[in-house]
Amino acid sequence: MPHDLYLLAGRYRLIERLGQGGAGTVWRAIDEVLDRQVAVKQVRVPEGLDPYARAQFTDRAIHEARSAGRLRDPAIVLIHDVVLEGDQPWIIMDLVTGRSLDKLIKERGPLPPEFVARVGLQVLSALEVAHAHGMLHQDVKPANILLDSDGSAMLTDFGIAAPMGGRGQFGSGGSPGYMAPERLNEQPSGPASDLWSLGASLYTAVEGRAPFERELPAAMAAAVLLHEPPFPARAGRHLGGLLMAMLAKDPAARPTAPQIRQALSAQPATATTPRRRRWWLVPAVLAAVVTLAGSGWYAAAALRVEPETGKYAQAPDPCKLLTDAQAAGIVKGTPDRGATRAGECQWAVDEQPQRRLIVRAWIERPDGDLGGPQVAQRRFASMKATRAAGKGTQGRTTWGAVSDVKGVGESAIIQNSFTFYLNSTESGRSDSIVLFRTSNLLGEVIWHREDVPVSKPADKETAIAAARLVAAALQK
CATH class of the missing domain: 1.10.510.10 (Transferase(Phosphotransferase) domain 1)
Structure with a gap:
């Protein structure tokens, strides 16, 4: 290996430039500690910044690279390291062909x-x-x-x-x-x-x-x-x-x-x-990429059994999965019901403290040799892993651990989040989110509350109770 090539952080020797764009330059490099090839992104720093603005830019670039590095899912490439030399940020990632x-x-x-x-x-x-x-x-x-x-x-x-x-x-x-x-x-x-x-x-x-x-x-x-x-x-x-x-x-x-x-x-x-x-x-050319767990879309064989569609041929109307009386009992008030967008319904109480109950439902269809229920199961597992990896604090928001929920569909999880208001360290807004699967259908129930004291950030029981009612309605 030629030793006159640039050695970054005493470890990553840059071999060749793979590409360049508005966000920076990507290099193929050798990690001399682990003796493997990696991709190194030299983040482009805007010209004309004064020292303070340049330092701010660098801090944000490093913070966001670290945030991306928290992603743990088979569909996402791993970020191995973030290096700062002088005021130049560098991001070390997997090297993949494409x-x-x-x-x-x-x-x-x-x-x-x-x-x-x-x-x-x-x-x-x-x-x-x-x-x-x-x-x-x-x-x-x-x-x-x-x-x-x-x-x-x-x-x-x-x-x-x-x-x-x-x-x-x-x-x-x-x-x-x-x-x-x-x-x-x-x-x-x-x-x-x-x-x-x-x-x-x-x-x-x-x-x-x-x-x-x-x-x-x-x-x-x-x-x-x-x-x-x-x-x-x-x-x-x-x-x-x-x-x-x-x-x-x-x-x-x-x-x-x-x-x-x-x-x-x-x-x-x-x-x-x-x-x-x-x-x-x-x-193929080499680049640093976000990898996706996917397979070829072509048919595996000329003759095969058609995969199972699943119980649900179409997604149900989420506004019909709860009665207004049920929603009123959950939100402890008289809510206004409305379809906020296709596949989503909301029961909202605007009086203080404000609170909303949101229900979403969508279906998965067969994909290649996988039936609708299998695709839904795979999607559920991926979303569960993603949410579990998000546990922790980012900015003013703290995400809790993911927990399994029994008695809601075939499988279900719940996660709570709490976000401080910008002008407060005592109160904020809380979301308790239940994700569940039944056959080829995925559903989500969100219990949202405003003006929540930090001493009582979670209300999982209400979200789970609503989710059980929604799941029961789907069985009718």
Whole structure:
């Protein structure tokens, strides 16, 4: 090994530059302590910062890298180390092979809708894990989606990731044609912003061109803010309708992650979609990525038994899973009931202290050789592991341990969180969340309370009681 190559932190010897973007530069390196290859991200520090602003930027970059390093799930790449040399942050990650989706689009043109839906499902899984831990990706685009040699999709480059609800400390980081309207308007971002970018990426894959394609970045940004994209004709009615909904200007009008997952899972196969030939197998390049536990989407055999759909052919109306009398008994008041969005219902009491009971329900469909109940079981296990890994304090929010709950569906867990108000160390808001599974259905019951004293942050009993009523209604 040539010893004149740069040695970072006395341990990581940089071998070659793999790629460069707005968030920084990725290097292939050798960890000389463990004698293995790793990926090293040299975080780009904005120019022109004074010493105080530069120090603030560096502190935030390190904090967010550490937050990403807390993620423990088979679908997420491990972050091994965060190094600071001078005022330059470096992030040490696993090194994984992959081929970017944008290169495949340039070479192959529009991709089959079924394949695009499969890619979308896997990238969605990565985003859900990040969102569950309060992190936004902020740069979802085809160039950051890799296809591994076995056909699984991977989301790369959390380099400009930021906490939810903020404008993002990396300023204009991101790509104009794939940045949600609220981000271009410098409004607070949320999970819906990442899902908008996912919709734009899948649109590009299935159509062979970006939804707001223009020659100049400024014109592209204006199109995102002011115009509607053409309906993606190659996507078909099912996938095309979903993509148009994901690209809505108003974040509240976009489908939620469970709704997107359900729609992508239901994408019909097309006669022109190759099912056994691995046509996406192409020479691999190295990059630091978020890996996804996925399998090829092609059929395992020409003849096979169709997987079990599950008990639920469609998701039930969550507003019908509790009577108003039951909800009133739970919230100890007279609540206002309303469907806040598809797949979600809320019973709210606005008098002090404010409290809300939220019920969500969605179904999983067969995926390859897995039946709907198996997919739901896998999803439940992944969400359980993700929430368990989130135990601890981040900012003003503390997440409790995940506990199993008996007597609610086939399996259920509960977790409590408490968030201090900005001007208080004595009170805040509390959420007790029950997640449960029955056959191919997943449900969530959230008991939300305001003005909760820190001495009594949890109320698991009420959340569990509500969840038992919801689960009982599903058996009727």
